[in-house]
Amino acid sequence: MQKIKSLMARQGLKSPQESMADLSPMENLRIPSTQEELRELRQQPIDPQAEQEIIDSIEEVYFSNDSFDMVRHELEKLPPELNLQELEEYRDKLKRQQAAVSKRVADLILEKQPSYVKELERVTALQTNLQLAAVICTNARQLKVSKEEFTEASLGLLANQRRRQLLTGLLKSLRTIKTLQRTDVRLSEMLEEEDYPGAIQLCLECQKAASTFKHYSCIELNSKLQDTLEQIEEQLDVALSRTCKHFDVLHYTKVQKAYTLLGKTQTAMDQLHMHFTQAIHNTVFQVVLGYVELCAGNADTKFQKMQYKDLC
Numbered sequence: 001m002q003k004i005k006s007l008m009a010r011q012g013l014k015s016p017q018e019s020m021a022d023l024s025p026m027e028n029l030r031i032p033s034t035q036e037e038l039r040e041l042r043q044q045p046i047d048p049q050a051e052q053e054i055i056d057s058i059e060e061v062y063f064s065n066d067s068f069d070m071v072r073h074e075l076e077k078l079p080p081e082l083n084l085q086e087l088e089e090y091r092d093k094l095k096r097q098q099a100a101v102s103k104r105v106a107d108l109i110l111e112k113q114p115s116y117v118k119e120l121e122r123v124t125a126l127q128t129n130l131q132l133a134a135v136i137c138t139n140a141r142q143l144k145v146s147k148e149e150f151t152e153a154s155l156g157l158l159a160n161q162r163r164r165q166l167l168t169g170l171l172k173s174l175r176t177i178k179t180l181q182r183t184d185v186r187l188s189e190m191l192e193e194e195d196y197p198g199a200i201q202l203c204l205e206c207q208k209a210a211s212t213f214k215h216y217s218c219i220e221l222n223s224k225l226q227d228t229l230e231q232i233e234e235q236l237d238v239a240l241s242r243t244c245k246h247f248d249v250l251h252y253t254k255v256q257k258a259y260t261l262l263g264k265t266q267t268a269m270d271q272l273h274m275h276f277t278q279a280i281h282n283t284v285f286q287v288v289l290g291y292v293e294l295c296a297g298n299a300d301t302k303f304q305k306m307q308y309k310d311l312c
Contacts, residue, residue, distance in 0.1 A: 051100050051103065051104070054096055054097055054100040055097070055100050055101065055104065057093075057097065058097050058101075061073065074094075176209060183202060183203075183206050186202065187199050187202060187203065187228060187232075190202070191232065191235055194239065194251065194254060195254070196232065196235075196236050196239065196254050196255060196257075196258035197254055197257040197258045197261055199232055199258075200229070200232055200258050200261045200262060201261060203225055203228055203229050203232065204229075204261065206225050207225045207226070207229070210225060232258075233262065236255060236258050236259070237271055239251070239254075239255050240255050240268065240271055240272055240275060241271075241275040241278075241279075243255070243272070243275075244272075244275050244276050244278075244279040245279060255268070256268060281308070284308070285308050285311070288308065288311045288312060289303055289304070289311060292311050
């Protein structure tokens, strides 16, 4: 059996498990290629033992290597002087060897025929599945490319839209901050017009608006507005003190409304009481001081430093 397989391989033949369509005829060995030839060869009466003896009689050199040239080998074996009868006898021997090998090959082919058919069906089914898989992969690749392009385009649009919204919000914030920074001029105008409630209202609104921009560390609006509010309170206290000597209903109403906006009405009453006390004290001090200086008859300034009780 090993010799048969080696001989088939030497002539470029494949094993019986492989496709019969791939079987190629040997130069000096006739391989059956149809079912009818296979059956005819198998039906030829031959003794198995005699068949094996014929196969065993094949020279070992035929199974030596793949590059073995049988035709050249047989030609080199010819004697210098040819004998027709000997040549015919040797030719018949080669034909018997060829027939034995061909029959053995036919037996192997027919023996493996069911397995071959089953394997061929499996290979055909596998080929069909591979073709289907190739189509699916091609479609999937096209779908993937389309999906990637669509996804990238969509994400690009979303990113641009988000960037636009952020920049729009930032622009709005910057405009508001710019407006807040310009409130100093307006506050100064209001204070000159003694519109204390309006100035305080504007300052409180600016503080509330500035609190929304506290995450901008480069802008110190809150501290600046707080300083402005404290300055307004100082001016408000001065305006409150003026009501002690020159009382005006409209002026006093503005001052009280301003203290109400600040939530310091009690502070206003305390400050007003203090200012009235101070105003009365200063006025009385100046009157008593004038009488003292008149009675003294000189312009000694030491009386300016004396206490009111001492002057009296």
